[in-house]
Amino acid sequence: MMEYFVSALTQVVQPLNLAVILLGTIVGILAGAMPGLSSIMALTIVTPFTFSLGGNSGILMLLGVFCGAIYGGSITAILINTPGTANSAATCLDGYPMSRHSPGRALAISTMASTFGGLFSALALFFTAPMLAKVALNFGAPEYFALGIFGLSIVTGISSKSVFKGIIGAIIGLALATVGIDVISGQPRFAFGSVYLMGGIAYIPLLIGVYAFAQGLTLIEEKVTEKAKKDIKLERILPTWADIKKTSPTILGCSVIGTIIGAIPGTGGDIASWLGYTQAKRFAKDSSQFGKGDPRGIAAPESANNAVSGGALIPLLTLGIPGDAGSAVMLGALMMQGIIPSPLLFENQPVQVYIIIFGLIAANICMGLLGFGGIRIFSKISGVPKEILTPIIFVFCCVGTFCMNHNVYDIFFMLIAGAVGYFLIKLDFAMPPVILGLILGPTIEKNLQKALVLSDGSFSIFFTHPISCVLIVIAVVSLMLPLITYFVKKKQGKNEEAAAE
Amino acid sequence: MKKYNYIVAAVLLVVGIGMIVGTMDFPYHGLSDIGGGFWPKLLGGALLLCSIGLALETALKKQPDEVTIDFRSEGMKRVLIALGIMVVFSVLTYILGFFVGTFFMVISCAILLGERNKVKLLAIPVGVIVFIYVVFEMVLHTNLPAGILF
Amino acid sequence: MKLRKIIAMLTATAMAAAALTGCGGSKEYPSQNISVICPYSAGGTTDLCVRGMTESIPDGVLPSGVNITVNNVTGGAGLVGANQFRNSSSDGYTLGIVNCDLVLSKVNGNTDISYDEFTPLACLMKQPNLILVSADAPYDTFEEFVEYAKAHPGEVKVGNTGEGTLTKLSAQSFEQALGLEFTYVNYDGDTNSITGVVAGEVDMTCCSAAPAIGQLTAGTIKALAITDNERTEMFPDVPAMGELYDELKDIRILTWVYLAIKNDAPEEVVTYLQDAFAQASATEEFEETLAAFSIMPAEFEGTDGALQFMQEQYEFYDSLIN
Secondary structure (H helix, E strand, O other): OHHHHHHHHHHHOOHHHHHHHHHHHHHHHHHHHOOOOOHHHHHHHHHHHHHHHOHHHHHHHHHHHHHHHHHHHHHHHHHHOOOOOHHHHHHHHHHHHHHOOOHHHHHHHHHHHHHHHHHHHHHHHHHHHHHHHHHHHOOOHHHHHHHHHHHHHHHHHHHOOOHHHHHHHHHHHHHHHOOEEOOOOOOEEOOOOOHHHHOOOOHHHHHHHHHHHHHHHHHHHHOOOOHHHHHOOOOOOOOOHHHHHHHHHHHHHHHHHHHHHHHOOOOOHHHHHHHHHHHHHHHOOOOOOOOOOOHHHHHHHHHHHHHHHHHHHHHHHHHOOOOOHHHHHHHHHHHHOOOOOOOOHHHHOHHHHHHHHHHHHHHHHHHHHHHHHHHHHHHHHOOOOHHHHHHHHHHHHHHHHHHHHOOHHHHHHHHHHHHHHHHHHHOOOOOHHHHHHHHHHHHHHHHHHHHHHHOOOOOOHHHHOHHHHHHHHHHHHHHHHHHHHHHHHHHHHHHHHHHHO | OHHHHHHHHHHHHHHHHHHHHHOOOOOOOOOOOOOOOHHHHHHHHHHHHHHHHHHHHHHHOOOOOOOOOOOOOHHHHHHHHHHHHHHHHHHHHHHHOHHHHHHHHHHHHHHHOOOOOHHHHHHHHHHHHHHHHHHHHHHOOOOOOOOOOO | OHHHHHHHHHHHHHHHHHHHHHOOOOOOOOOOOEEEEEOOOOOOHHHHHHHHHHHOOOOOOOOOOOOEEEEEOOOHHHHHHHHHHHOOOOOOOEEEEEEHHHHHHHHHOOOOOOHHHEEEEEEEEEEEOEEEEEOOOOOOOHHHHHHHHHHOOOOEEEEEOOOOOHHHHHHHHHHHHHOOOEEEEEOOOHHHHHHHHHHOOOOEEEEOHHHHHHHHHHOOEEEEEEOOOOOOOOOOOOOEHHHHOHHHOOOOOEEEEEEEEEOOOOHHHHHHHHHHHHHHHHOHHHHHHHHHHOOOOOOOOHHHHHHHHHHHHHHHHHHHHO
């Protein structure tokens, strides 16, 4: 066993391999940071280069990009309230408020949480992969349906002052997901004969539109003069002991959440980060600062989303099913190197597996070093005058949208979505439920149909399967809770009014 | 906000009905074979309920409007101009290509936000375009839209 | 004065922009990345074939800096990707797939895209499907499975990749001929349907060897037969369903995939690509890749031969379904 260890380790620490990991991580962070560029895009673009590298270097480079991109999104989320990737949408909530007075602290917490989450999941991959692979196997149609509903319910719970508007947002997202060719019957739905719409509503243009572009519009509306920003002193780049102590439990818990979500095929950082955030808020002794700059509000989503990296590799390696969209791109590269996904992979090709794990660990360490080292530079971004920054953000929105499918109509769609999103945000309709509705919509519908086929038309299947039952119950309760409290409060209010008269 | 809430509710109502009607002729063979129309109808129905609920919630809310969209305010005027810029950008990009559109868009947005320094107004779009050209066209071989004229 | 300055600036810009965009124009093919639209998810059979071929093109065939990238556009039993392929530009930089699923969808009337709108460039795969069941199923041979299915009509659940796909047709071909009754459960890709068999969610699935090999060697699933009338070299111990049952001796369900390009692409492009792929398929690297993925090497019959094969398959599916 030790020989495999040593063999894998010596391969990973070769100069060439370390260099490509570093390079990959840098590319990943840059791609993740720029709103409009996503980790999938970065991976897709880098993949051809990795083939010419040959051997394990290619895979190691991809691992670097994979990890870096998840982290990179947090940088812009914190500094300019525009998540670089969907994984970091939750980070905006507390990251941006904190960055207005101490950007360095926010970035430090985010880097620390991300690195820990990534390392944790790499170790989880190492120790628990076969076990977690069984978890993936237990996820059948009813479980996926329940998970989708659960994922949506938690996001609607925290997004806006009106839970109702959150639910509406989620349903809008689900409705948007129905546009396109129906996977069950092969017929087009709501396409109005347009070829563009037959492909369905791509979530990247929508994401870029409602997060980045709408945020740009908000900047235009506010037109804040930036002279004050130059006076912000940059504090230490490492997190303070107080912060470390405060966020440790959160980071640990959310890393577990992220690893498990990553291990479930088809779910990724976007869900993990929201789940982490809501759980952190729910279990916090004093949750009053959430949304205003609570360090745990930054640590939670960031550790959860980076923990997805190791988790997502588990079903990828053992079942050949990617744990999230990013690892899907890696699958081809892995198979090219002769790594055949199989439950016995850990026994049959141990050296290869250890190389991946060590590579992941190395990538996370690089990411941490780059992150901390770059804090000073990154903070300067928030000092760039908005007159210059805003148009640049717009340009990257357009370029990034176009790069996905090389379709100019995507850009137009992004602009429209952004404009509508901007107005909806002003009306207190939060956008995260819409995005998540769009992402989860196909999963929910497909698995509803499949589950009903399996149960021959009976809805009881959702309740006879334990995991599915639990998830649905929690989902319903968390949705009903605010409504119930609302009605209870109203009644109390009425009683008080009546008593006062 | 009340006014806009009603508008949104009305839109949701229309969309909900549209979803139900639009999938009328999808096959449905009972719950064990729900076909492609079941889920959209379900969502359409949910949207209907939501639109009614939203209208009710708005009507019953006794607190005064916290958020108003004042289209005449400075900020909103800027936003509307920005949207206009985007429309022009789209047309320019479609006809003349990405670089022309982007050049126009960057300059106009910067002016809109208050930048008046002529050197900066020229340098920034050029800088951005060069950067994108180098990174995306040369290194990554992506073909940015070249418009129908090129 | 100001107006003149603005006009001068705009003219200069327009000229600069024209120069920049014009740069992309008249170079030799290929002068930029070529993309292949793969209508199935990454890691699935089709995707692996495509990547195997595109990665095996010998150095020096493509100009430096030019890569062939794979763009996965999934959904609708391959139709979403097929539609995108058909509507892509004809400049020769977008390739796609013509496969059994596309022809089958046309036979079923789900699409009007016809295989003869495209020119085949290379044959990536042409092999029968494996009939797979869970390792601890109560049947060890194909005959035992058929008996079980006869005794439990409607209860045997078959995983497949959707209406109008070959994985479903494979099961339907012997379902009809032997008088059985299956319940069909849809999955997103053949890897997922195999996981369904392993997890016990469904009882059987039919797909090609590539996505199954990991689980087969791990022993979590077993192959009962292949959907052909003769055994294959790759699995000499797996019987052919045609040799076991007389009713099945004329049925050959093959998963076949061709790389293709739209008919209106320039002719030099077609010749160039066919040549490049022919060189790729002759390399040792390609053979090793195929072997690693458990894909059997397939001959490319040339444009006309390939189109003829597709025509025959179309008529065959038509006869099975209608």
